[in-house]
Amino acid sequence: MTTTHLPFLNIDPASRRVSLDGRNPDFYRDPNPAYAALHAHCPTFWWEEQKMWYFTGYDHVNALLRDRRFGRQILHVATREELGMPAPQPHLAHFDAAEAWSLLELEPPEHTRLRTLVNRAFVSRMIEKLTPEIAALCHEAIDRFERDGRVELLSAFADILPVTMIARMIGIPDAMGPQLLKWSHAYVRMYMFGRTREDEVNADRAAEEFSDYVRGVIAERRAEPRDDLLSHMVHTEHRGQLLTEDELVSTTIVLLNAGHEATVHQIGNAVRTILENGADPAMLFADAKTTERTVEECLRISAPVHIFQRYALEDVELDGIRFRRGEKVAMILAAANLDPKKFTDPLTFRPDRDEGANLSFGAGIHFCIGAPLARLELNVALPILFQRLPGLRIEKKPVVKDVYHFHGLEALELAW
Template sequence: MTDRPMSGHAASGPAVKEFDPWSAAFVADPYPAYEALRAAGRAHWFEPTRQWLIPHYDDVSELLRDRRLGRTYLHRFTHEEFGREAPPAGHEPFHVLNDNGLLDLEAPDHTRIRRLVAKAFTPRTVERLAPTVQRLADELVDGLRADGGGDLLARVAEPLPVAVIAEMLGIPPGDRQPLRPWSADICGMYELNPDEETARRAVRASEEFSEYLRGLIAERRRAPGEDLISALIAAYEDGDTLSEQEMVSTCVLLLNAGHEATVNTTANGWFTLFRHPDQLELLRAEPGLLRDAIEELLRFDTPLQMFERWVLDDIQVGDTLIPRGSEVALLFGSANRDPSRFPDPGRLDLRRPAADNRHVTFGAGIHYCLGAPLARIELAASFGTLLSRAPGLRLAAEPRWKPGYVIRGLEELLVSW
């Protein structure tokens, strides 16, 4: 933690006290607390995590693009220079994996790796997956229908994006079972103040997933295929290629980021539709609204509620000076409900035009989600297939929210018809 003084401290007033990310009630409905934060100001000091909470759309959007902030500070400072403690040595496998991925890199490393990855992860690659995505969605929905219902999260929302990413990477079907548990354990480290047991699981998953991918990369070097790993090995520009660690970290990031958002948007989105039956009936009556509807569901209840960044040089947010060495928590869920950007933001409106629905769910700036086009294809396939093949789908039991706040999703979503 930094020992530098925090300038312009906002008092931990009533609005900040409503922000309680470890409370089940808050996780179930954080939006009243966000409204209070927006009304109370533009930057709020949150002592439990020693972060500045940023709740307004314009500030979140601007700070996502501001190069005075970064996902890491190690390209400019040591831990000591930045007033931070180095992570425990026992956590190193997680940090090696995480710190070499696009999500936590800054220029020039981020620029170089994203350029090389983009040569393999092209729009054409994504578009070629569309028939596979639709086939998988059809199979999963037909299986759920044949059983008369079940857990939509476990039966459709989770397996679809995992299968798609595995197919893209060229992971054999018999090797795919550990992918979701590995991802869940690694993503536990993105929650606020993770405990040592969470870190232990993340380290183990990082080691096991990395070892598996190194073996797969070695196989593809000997016998290249039509998969993304083979394309990453072949990616080349001006004498530069990806290192083995960069390839491993890229593959893990594609799995983690490429399916966490899709899984939770699918389940959270259907729960939202069940709670807004008029909008669900509208979508069933007018399937042509699906594109707009998906963007509205991404805005209305975003699966990634918070995105953290380090302050590399002093910044000013409103009348608050936030000094170098601080950490800001950009509240995506609050930004997406900001009335200054979205008319009547607390109302689910599936007719809200996608072209004007500029939510921050996929981020912005250099860290804008590389997999956003694939996520949209997956969401269109899963929602579209469920709407057409299970028109009587209904909620069978009130779901519970997982305890995590940063990546926010349901434990299960039981449905029937």
């Protein structure tokens, strides 16, 4: 093994074997140096602890996300028996049911049908109409703490904006926001490294309660449609088909979870990045163009979601690695954003950077459907925050959550 300057990372470039403890605080607090070492020595590697091949190169990740020889599901082309896949676990029955028709987990033609029905609400021209509402929510939140001279930003601001907006779009009352956050936090523990049996039990319970609640709202929208996304999904046909109850539940849950979880992290990550780099907010947010570039650079250098996985749908070779049908492969989106072959001086925060798109929202048919909404929320919220609170500074060293492969803060204590 080649020992890097990082004590938690060992790389053998010849065999492309890497040992890296994803639960090591020195790693998950700041994964970027490890990603830089991987780019330098072994951008495609077998992660010993995870027992899977990982890709970090921008071109490889970008191509893999679009490669139809790989997919998010596998049981539509092979059986569990053929693949040697274990049977579903009884204690995850509710979670598995809620995920069964998730947009994140499906392949065409089911994915195409569900995404077509939902997509209309998330196209940029529809999302842009939400700008005044997003701005009003930001100002209302800041009004509550501006005079205090200090705030914990995630609970007082970042948690509120995305969950309120996605809930309103779908047709869920604002008052449900705190409960949605509790369900979502339990739910996403299923995707963390080192999840426990307790995490699984809590996620299954959250999925059961979340599903029951959504079924109740669906019944209301069947009886009395409103001008919201859930009513649209309930009553709109695609090629003569309405969504089933189970499809509606899965789709609503994934939109609510994905519609806020990553954006909460990204607001915190972006504010921290800007403040720690001593950047001048007046320059960063001088106009729409500089704001947009600042947001994209924050997304590039401090992405909220780091890993996505795919199954090989057929026998395939990529970067000299042979994958058999049913084998999993993973891409580190956040590392692809730091590829020195794509971005010059990639570990440096450069808000005027103009070197192409980051991969924080993915690519291909599973490109994040909520990306236009998340981008708009960031482009509206960050300038308002820094304009309303001049002299904003970090009061207490931020603590990063032990939730790899998500990347976000436990809290962000600010003062002004």
